[in-house]
Amino acid sequence: MEIIGQKIKELRLEKGLTQNILAKDLKITRPALGNYEAGNRPVPSELVLRIANYFNVTPNFLFGLEDL
Numbered sequence: 001m002e003i004i005g006q007k008i009k010e011l012r013l014e015k016g017l018t019q020n021i022l023a024k025d026l027k028i029t030r031p032a033l034g035n036y037e038a039g040n041r042p043v044p045s046e047l048v049l050r051i052a053n054y055f056n057v058t059p060n061f062l063f064g065l066e067d068l
Contacts, residue, residue, distance in 0.1 A: 002039030003064040004048070009037040011055045026050055 012022050023033040028047070035041040043051070052059045060066045 002042075004043050004062050005037045005039040007062045007064065008033075008043075008051060011051075011057070012037075015055070022054075026054065 012019070017025075019030050019033050019037070023030040026033070026047070032041070036043045036047075048059050048062055052062055057068065058066065061068060
């Protein structure tokens with residue numbers, strides 16, 4: 001699993017969100033989110049920014065370059 005996928009999954013679970021809810025909020029499909037979390041697909045840079053804003057973290061945190 002890619003680091004960004006791990007971070008997305010960790011943040012989602014910390015907030016008690018299902019993949020369905022997060023995918024709907026981000027306006028993506030649930031299978032796409034599952035593939036991002038599993039590291040099967042790269043996360044588009046535009047989506048990285050939306051995810052960072054959604055969880056109130058920096059893109060660098062999602063890439064594992066800094067801690068919260």
